[in-house]
Amino acid sequence: MLATEHAVEQIWGVTLDRLYDSEEGRRILSCIQCGTCAGTCPHGEYMEYPARRIITMLKAGLIEDVFNSDSLVKCVNCYACQTKCPRNIRLTEILLPLVKEQSILRLAQMPAELQKAVENTYRYGNPMGESGRKRAQWTRTSPVPVRIFSEDPRPADALWFVESDLSFHPRGQDIARATARVFHAIGADVAILGNEERAAGDCGRLSWEPGLSEALIDYTMSILQKYRFNRIIVSDPHALDAFKYRYPMFGFDYPVESVLGFVAARLDVLAPQLTSPIHKTATYHDSCCLGRHNALFDEPRALLKAIPGLSLVEMAHNRENAVCCGGGGGGMWLDTYYKARNMERLSDRRIREAIATGADVLAIACPYEVSRFEDAVKVAGMDQRMEVRDIMELLVESLGGQ
Amino acid sequence: MNTNILVYAERLRSGIPGIVYELLGKARALAEAHGSDISVLLPGPATEEEVASFGAAHRVLIVEHDAATSPTPEGMLQSVHDAAALTQPGLLLMPATTLASDVAALFAADTGARLVTNCIDFDITHDGITACSRQYGGKILVDVLVDSTPAVLCVLAGAFQEQEGCVTGTPSPVKLPSPVLPDQRMRATRFIPPAPGDVDLAQMPVLLSVGRGIQNKENIGIVEELASKLNGAVCASRPVIDQGWLPLTRQIGRSGLMVKPRVYMAFGISGAPEHVEGMKDAGLIIAINTDRTAPIFNVAHYGVAADALDVVPALLEALENVVQHT
Numbered sequence: 001m002l003a004t005e006h007a008v009e010q011i012w013g014v015t016l017d018r019l020y021d022s023e024e025g026r027r028i029l030s031c032i033q034c035g036t037c038a039g040t041c042p043h044g045e046y047m048e049y050p051a052r053r054i055i056t057m058l059k060a061g062l063i064e065d066v067f068n069s070d071s072l073v074k075c076v077n078c079y080a081c082q083t084k085c086p087r088n089i090r091l092t093e094i095l096l097p098l099v100k101e102q103s104i105l106r107l108a109q110m111p112a113e114l115q116k117a118v119e120n121t122y123r124y125g126n127p128m129g130e131s132g133r134k135r136a137q138w139t140r141t142s143p144v145p146v147r148i149f150s151e152d153p154r155p156a157d158a159l160w161f162v163e164s165d166l167s168f169h170p171r172g173q174d175i176a177r178a179t180a181r182v183f184h185a186i187g188a189d190v191a192i193l194g195n196e197e198r199a200a201g202d203c204g205r206l207s208w209e210p211g212l213s214e215a216l217i218d219y220t221m222s223i224l225q226k227y228r229f230n231r232i233i234v235s236d237p238h239a240l241d242a243f244k245y246r247y248p249m250f251g252f253d254y255p256v257e258s259v260l261g262f263v264a265a266r267l268d269v270l271a272p273q274l275t276s277p278i279h280k281t282a283t284y285h286d287s288c289c290l291g292r293h294n295a296l297f298d299e300p301r302a303l304l305k306a307i308p309g310l311s312l313v314e315m316a317h318n319r320e321n322a323v324c325c326g327g328g329g330g331g332m333w334l335d336t337y338y339k340a341r342n343m344e345r346l347s348d349r350r351i352r353e354a355i356a357t358g359a360d361v362l363a364i365a366c367p368y369e370v371s372r373f374e375d376a377v378k379v380a381g382m383d384q385r386m387e388v389r390d391i392m393e394l395l396v397e398s399l400g401g402q
Numbered sequence: 403m404n405t406n407i408l409v410y411a412e413r414l415r416s417g418i419p420g421i422v423y424e425l426l427g428k429a430r431a432l433a434e435a436h437g438s439d440i441s442v443l444l445p446g447p448a449t450e451e452e453v454a455s456f457g458a459a460h461r462v463l464i465v466e467h468d469a470a471t472s473p474t475p476e477g478m479l480q481s482v483h484d485a486a487a488l489t490q491p492g493l494l495l496m497p498a499t500t501l502a503s504d505v506a507a508l509f510a511a512d513t514g515a516r517l518v519t520n521c522i523d524f525d526i527t528h529d530g531i532t533a534c535s536r537q538y539g540g541k542i543l544v545d546v547l548v549d550s551t552p553a554v555l556c557v558l559a560g561a562f563q564e565q566e567g568c569v570t571g572t573p574s575p576v577k578l579p580s581p582v583l584p585d586q587r588m589r590a591t592r593f594i595p596p597a598p599g600d601v602d603l604a605q606m607p608v609l610l611s612v613g614r615g616i617q618n619k620e621n622i623g624i625v626e627e628l629a630s631k632l633n634g635a636v637c638a639s640r641p642v643i644d645q646g647w648l649p650l651t652r653q654i655g656r657s658g659l660m661v662k663p664r665v666y667m668a669f670g671i672s673g674a675p676e677h678v679e680g681m682k683d684a685g686l687i688i689a690i691n692t693d694r695t696a697p698i699f700n701v702a703h704y705g706v707a708a709d710a711l712d713v714v715p716a717l718l719e720a721l722e723n724v725v726q727h728t
Contacts, residue, residue, distance in 0.1 A: 113657055115540050170675050335657040371676060378614045378641035
């Protein structure tokens with residue numbers, strides 16, 4: 001399921017007309033038309049051409065028809081089809097982004113919200129359109145000091161890539177502060193890029209803007225060379241994907257870990273400090289990039305189980321089968337576009353599963369999910385009954401006032 | 403460099419569209435920095451109120467002819483030439499509407515002036531005039547430097563703050579000669595108004611917005627009642643829309659409308675960043691929420707820590723008393 005270094009080399013530079021020149025691309029020819037991809041796709045019922053039909057059309061030389069439909073605009077890069085494909089065709093990593101790029105290019109009009117996010121990312125280095133000079137402002141309200149490389153360039157064990165949501169979104173900043181506090185508790189030697197950081201240009205979100213993605217990667221690579229560190233730890237799962245699968249094509253070779261995995265590996269140091277019990281029931285939503293794409297299923301659960309008093313229940317769809325919140329692949333900025341086509345918000349669908357568990361807390365580990373699910377619990381009329389908390393926030397609550 | 407500004411106040415029927423005041427607001431800011439002289443070209447007939455509403459300008463050039471009420475690009479072109487000859491502008495600002503864009507193009511072709519269409523921003527620098535233009539349906543932005551005057555800019559609505567240009571004053575009215583219109587190859591025969599749809603929230607001076615705190619669809623009724631008393635309209639945050647209590651056209655926020663009313667009242671809205679993005683530039687924000695820590699209070703000018711369902715009836719009652727007194 002996970003890409004190997006070799007495979008990454010293989011998909012570099014793959015385009016639709018050179019698809020069959022690579023081993024990974026040729027794998028598409030082994031499709032047995034079983035329909036697993038279309039059936040597991042959370043938006044499959046809204047697509048004229050789900051993945052199975054796209055492959056058929058491609059083989060029949062009718063791919064232009066697919067481009068001219070908006071099927072792939074509805075792909076939220078959730079990796080469900082790729083994970084479950086019995087022929088191991090790398091749909092979400094290779095084929096779908098290429099088709100998606102063409103489909104978006106052919107839309108009569110770029111969906112306004114998405115356009116603004118891309119424009120902002122190009123101009124300001126973040127989709128919110130906030131000034132890059134405010135990127136490190138959240139650190140001033142951090143309960144513990146956060147080292148910024150430009151102010152203190154000594155080598156660090158880890159470079160913490162904070163990303164835009166944690167830097168600018170008010171709820172994201174809560175998570176950033178909580179993460180800093182957890183790092184402090186485990187004695188991690190981390191530093192951030194601060195105002196020198198710009199969006200990582202993750203491929204899932206920006207595959208339909210490859211030029212922008214490359215510009216951001218070039219920029220980040222040039223900044224990374226200024227400082228010395230052993231590894232990169234990443235808060236945003238989409239940025240994790242970018243560093244793991246995209247950056248190596250540009251000569252990047254640092255070890256990359258998710259913040260979640262990094263903290264879980266140091267649970268022996270953290271667990272004894274988790275002394276304030278949380279007497280609640282939580283259910284964990286597996287983010288697509290952390291879970292399906294990078295197989296981090298046990299780490300978040302281990303962290304939650306380490307919190308005294310907190311009991312963990314599972315939703316009907318969990319781990320590999322978790323249902324996407326709808327934020328990936330640009331979905332974060334396609335809500336209006338989807339709604340205009342009478343599509344149900346995936347976060348509304350998912351929240352019903354969370355509510356059905358009877359949990360008081362929906363635990364998450366991806367910054368997109370905070371705003372998506374906090375809205376969804378309101379839509380479900382359950383905002384008094386269920387709270388949405390990042391695992392880092394729950395850990396800090398359990399650390400108490402130490 | 404010549405920093406004088408001429409603003410073309412296009413109007414199709416009656417009333418002056420907001421974009422004209424957006425342009426005037428920007429012109430004011432430039433005048434402060436560069437001492438620009440500001441003129442407005444207004445197709446007449448013009449009322450005293452209309453002229454007074456251009457307080458941001460030094461003078462209003464009024465031209466009265468058939469083309470003003472039955473506008474065609476060729477018909478307006480001569481007046482723009484007349485106005486430009488009189489005021490010698492370094493910057494000619496046009497709304498990026500269908501008609502004004504045609505006039506701008508014809509004027510630029512006649513005079514050799516540099517033309518930048520679909521501007522979302524512009525400025526005067528020591529190198530010349532810089533403008534940012536949206537191209538290819540907004541897929542790319544182009545930064546342009548115009549190093550000769552006059553520069554003709556077609557500016558998109560929403561580029562600047564309308565209220566910055568809404569200044570009443572006493573600009574001197576100047577009557578321009580009615581142009582002798584050549585045989586027009588194009589004539590406007592009738593005006594077809596758009597089909598009446600939902601209320602245009604972006605145009606409403608007062609907006610009453612409801613959130614989850616309103617509890618159920620039935621409670622929106624009393625907010626509607628209050629809105630009609632205040633000549634406002636009711637809108638909502640996403641959770642309310644997603645529950646089907648109000649149509650999608652009433653959604654405020656990142657995935658809905660961006661609004662800048664004079665007054666925005668938020669009833670039971672927590673103030674998620676995605677919502678705040680769509681209303682934070684309102685002139686006056688009044689927030690009512692039972693939760694004192696709700697983030698909506700961070701952007702509100704006035705806050706009431708109470709239940710919206712108690713506040714709305716109280717406001718209605720207070721308004722009754724006001725009506726009785728007057």
